[in-house]
Amino acid sequence: MNAAPLAEQIGLRHQSAGNRRNMPYPVLEVRGVTKHFPGVVANRNIDLDLFPGEILAVLGENGAGKSTLMNIICGLHPPTSGSIRVGGRRLECRSPRDAIAAGIAMVHQHFQLVSSMTVLENIVLGAETTRRGILDPATDERGVDELCRRFGGQLDINPQAVIDDLPMAMRLRVEIVKALYRGARILILDEPTAVLTPQETGSLFQLLRGLRNQGTAIIFITHKLREVLDVADRIAVLRQGEVVGHTRPGATTEQAMATMMVGRAPSLTVPKVPGVPGPPMLQVDNLTVHRNDGTTAVDRISFEVHQGEILGLAGGQDNGQTELIGALTGLRPVSSGTVRLNGHDTTHASARRIGREGGTGHIPEDRHTHGMVEGFSVAQNLVLNLCNRPPFTRWGLLRLEAIRAHARRKAAAFDIRATSLEQPLGSLSAGNQQKLVVAREMRDGLPLLIASQPTRGVDVGSVEFIHHQIVQQRNAGQAVLLASYDLDEILALADRIAVMFKGRLIGLSPAAQVDRNRLGLLMAGIPA
Amino acid sequence: MAVVTQSTARFAAGLSLLLLAGAFLVEYAPFADIQPIRMLFGENVLNFALRAAVPLILGALGGILCERSGIVNIGIEGMMLAGAFAAFVAKNATNHWALGPSLLLGTCATLLTGAAMGLLHALFCLRFGMDQIISGASLILLSMGISATFFDENTVAVGKLAPWPVPLLSAWPVIGPLLFHKPPITYVALLAVAVVGFALAHTRWGLRTRAIGEHPRAADTAGVAVLRLQYLNTTLGGALAGLGGGYLVLEAVGQFQEGMIAGRGFIALAAVIFGNWHPVGALGASLLFGYAQAVHNELLLAQAPFLPRHFVSMIPYVVTVIAVAGLAGRVRAPGSLGQPYLRETEA
Incomplete structure (x- = not known):
């Protein structure tokens, strides 16, 4: 089943979504964005709108192109073709600096914090206050304090702490303050909940709702379906670099979203019988x-x-x-x-x-x-831990036929999809690489x-x-x-x-x- | 990080105080007549130590600017050699000028040539994606080749920089002659330590430099122009290292000789590491290495009977090895040192 027509059937194409109050003009318009990396099309002809005061969840599997799209919006990657408009004006984005100037800030999946520097230094980096050429941390700290106070405890941070000493939830907070300190009107969060406990996720959502109510437009990237239903106002689903559908939390279920995301109905639970523990x-x-x-x-x-x-x-x-x-x-x-x-x-x-x-x-x-x-072939990688014992070696020489036969068996049993067993492992997708590691370690x-x-x-x-x-x-x-x-x-x-x-x-x-x-x-x- | 930085600064301060205290003892206390103490803390040995330290200080500062921006610089030796040769060429070509302008031209030539070497290193590493170690090595070979090809042993440059005594301060006992009665590049080197140290900690440039050396992507996403800053710092670093080489020609010797840097660039690199990539730490390390050189000299001159000559000659090198090896694991290099920053990689 193709998900896009489904979304159209239930009237949720973004052009026709008419239930938004007081937000006629999108703050961010992505039009026909395509991105090629050598050998891959990461994004194909993507259209996306973002309105002020909404949380848009962008849902998709690993490798669906979510992060690439966001990196394009925030100026890290130039798109191969297509355009981005912010507040109606075309954004000529040559670097993250231009995106920041346009009010776009992104919290990356891997936090972009200098771990040996302090919280304050990280927040002001690139936007420092100076007096006669000398840094003025006191003024900066007042600015950050003021900003944090507006959120009544939800954004409390210690500006003098060193990033290295902070737990992940606190680092995320620093990233968010960093974005707001630059005056972000469009806030992009790339899988922010991956490092949070359920309780921390809950308070993050509270904070995001508060920001939304103040008019910030938020893009929230995730592959966790439950979170999408919890926090999003609107949902866009990406699959293999394309937008395959739009929906709303009230109009969908986890199963339906998973189907859109994967392109078929996956089983969300693992069938498991009670085990019989031994010694x-x-x-x-x-x-x-x-x-x-x-x-x-x-x-x-x-x-x-x-x-x-x-x-x-x-x-x-x-x-x-x-x-x-x-x-x-x-x-x-x-x-x-x-x-x-x-x-x-x-x-x-x-x-x-x-x-x-x-x-x-x-x-x-x-x-x-x-x-x-990475540079070794699929077959070689499958015998990394066995290659010096029979049947893969004799008289100190590798027996290539035995190694190939072994690889054929494992690849078939573990569904490792490679064009050839001689292909370097680094050129396989993440899922196939991981299945190979699993195959090797499960003898x-x-x-x-x-x-x-x-x-x-x-x-x-x-x-x-x-x-x-x-x-x-x-x-x-x-x-x-x-x-x-x-x-x-x-x-x-x-x-x-x-x-x-x-x-x-x-x-x-x-x-x-x-x-x-x-x-x-x-x-x-x-x-x- | 902060703690280690402090400890290297403490080391530098401690060493300087120790040497000065020794100098006062020699001057005023009855120890003056005791030969070994005079040998270790006499005016001669301390002056020599500073003279030997100046090129190391400048070379190390050049290395620090480069490496704090994330670019490995093993080519300090080459930058220094190029600076020295340029100083010689400029000065030799203007032998018929008055000494002042000739020396000034030599200084400009050494700074510009050093900067050009730095820029070349940046181009190799950043524009052409060359391995940073290879690029550094190629700088050394390049300047060795050029200076050997074009150096004519029969030419003689005339004159060198004379001491500029600082008014009032140079009249102080002990400290005056040691620190305030020196030729200008020595002052420049000491001032540069303070300036670079302060700027790294307290200016916008310094904050951004530290950030790109630790985590260039974080700096980039925060709106810092990473490449531009790396080019700038590598070029500035080249100029400082070049001046370190020019010092030998313009202030210390007055002449050029083939291979005259003689490993000082590598010792400066050791000072960078020993000093934990911090200017004050590198100053301490340079003083230590310079002092070892000076003590070695004194011992040779005194023909100390209790030590064979060959062992004496080993002193500076043994000190360097012990210093650097003893610190292994205690210093911390900038986080992204040696990894070229490519904005457009996935993830």
């Missing part, structure tokens, strides 16, 4: 791990993962998940405590011993750093799978597939440790759930006993 496979006792700078990342943590169960590890970024997984997989030294894998002490074992001999599959948090070699009969952010940045189809595979491994008796910042993923997959907060493990309990709200509180460090 403990991974036993972690009193584990402490330090960061590179010597601070404590993991603080005396103990837990077990049993055969046939998925232990979900939730928590915000920078709370020690990364370091914990690093220690468990041998990538980071353990400071104290013990790790036992299948009864054997692997506390100080190398990554090679844990992975290959111990039989731990590891889907790393950042596939580009720890999961793949039959391995006792333990450690999956960290297994579906970050991949399309809905691949998410479905990967989730399915993880559940299958668990059904086959494997122990699975699943670390994710995505609460929905944890709730969909895990049998037991724990939250990491500032290096401690809190609230470990069966999945049936926790809900989003409780998890959100735990992620904020509030034990229920």
Whole structure:
């Protein structure tokens, strides 16, 4: 089913939307914008209107072209063709500076803050007050204070704090203040909720509604359907670089939006039968791990993962998940405590011993750093961890035929779509790259799978597939440790759930006993 | 970051105070007759230390301007050599002029040539996307080649910059002759440390420079013209490094010799790192390296019987290695150092 005609049928093409009060002229008009990157069309002939005093949700999968479109609007990328008008005047945007001057500010998905500088320095950067050539931080600080006071506590920040020391929610606040300080009339937020707990998301929405009521036009980008229904006034859906439909929260459902987004009806839940946990496979006792700078990342943590169960590890970024997984997989030294894998002490074992001999599959948090070699072929990447043992090697020489045969089998089983197995992995889509990493790390009969952010940045189809595979491994008796910042993923997959907060493990309990709200509180460090 | 910066500044202040205190002891206390103390803190050795430090200070400042903007500069040596050779050529061509204008022309030539080398580095790295290490190395080879080809050993430049005593201050005991009875480029170098240090911390230019060196994309999205600032700073840095080389010809020696920079550009780079990319820190490091050189000189002159000559000759290098290696992990380079900023990449 094509979604665009559907939207037309229910009368929601933006041209015909007539229920807006006092806002006849769009503040932002995007007309026929097309953007080519070498080998890809990221945006194709996009039309979009934004009116003052509304929140427009732009919905789409990873790779649908949302961020590219916003980068064009905020002046980072010049469009290949098409035009953008702000307040009726054509915007000749050669750099973000021009967009800022036109009243457009964007909060990027990866915060654009200089982490070694203070909050105030970041806010005023590019718009500093000087007196006789010397910076005048006192005046700047008064300006920022005044701005923040207007929002009655919702935007409270400490201007002297260094960004590095701030939690993600606070950094988002700094980004928003930075945008407002430049006098933004059009505020673009690119997936701002990815790093927030449900409670923090709630207060962000409150703030956005307040801004909207004061006349700011807001574009809110996300792929989370629930949030769209919650906060948006109007919804535009992007798929494969094109606008495929417009709708309103009252006139649609999550299922309908998902269908528009993906182009077919995806299943939003993972089919799962109750598991049969066996004896403990991974036993972690009193584990402490330090960061590179010597601070404590993991603080005396103990837990077990049993055969046939998925232990979900939730928590915000920078709370020690990364370091914990690093220690468990041998990538980071353990400071104290013990790790036992299948009864054997692997506390100080190398990554090679844990992975290959111990039989731990590891889907790393950042596939580009720890999961793949971009320049290597699909076939080579699939044997990265096996290439020095039979049947892939004999007398120290690789056996290319065996490697190719292995690749053909894995590619078929894991739906890795490549034009050729000799294609460099870097040229595949994110979803296919991730499926390859998953395929390599899920060998039959391995006792333990450690999956960290297994579906970050991949399309809905691949998410479905990967989730399915993880559940299958668990059904086959494997122990699975699943670390994710995505609460929905944890709730969909895990049998037991724990939250990491500032290096401690809190609230470990069966999945049936926790809900989003409780998890959100735990992620904020509030034990229920 | 702030703490480390403070510690390098403290080091610089501590070292300077130590040396000055030593100088006073030699001057006034009964220690004056004790040979080793005279050797370590006498007027000779301290003057020599400052003389050896000036080119390092200027070279390091050039490196700092460049690297705080995110561009690696291993080509300080080449910028200094080009500056030195340009000074020599200009001065030699005007041997028949009065000394003052001739030296002034030499100074202008050294600044402009250094700036041109900086601009070239920026063009290589930013416009043509060359690897920044390779570009730096090519600057060194370029200036080595040009100076070797065109240098005529029979030409002799006449005269060099004389000390300009600062009125009143130069009459102070001990401090006067050490600090206020110097030729002009020495003053320029010391002032430049203060100016660059202040400007980095307290001006719009400084804030933006720090931002582009740490996170150019953040600066760009905030409306800072990243490339323009990188070009500007690399060019300014080249001019300062060039002056560091010109100092040798115009103020220290009065002549040019092939390969006369003799690794000072690399020691200046070590000073950048040791000084944690901060001007005051680099000043401290340069003084330390200059002082090691001076002590080495004194020991050689005194023909100290207790140390073999070869070990004495190792002192400056050993100090450099220990200083830089001892700091490994304690200093922090600008966040985006060496990564060219490309606005148009996805994500």
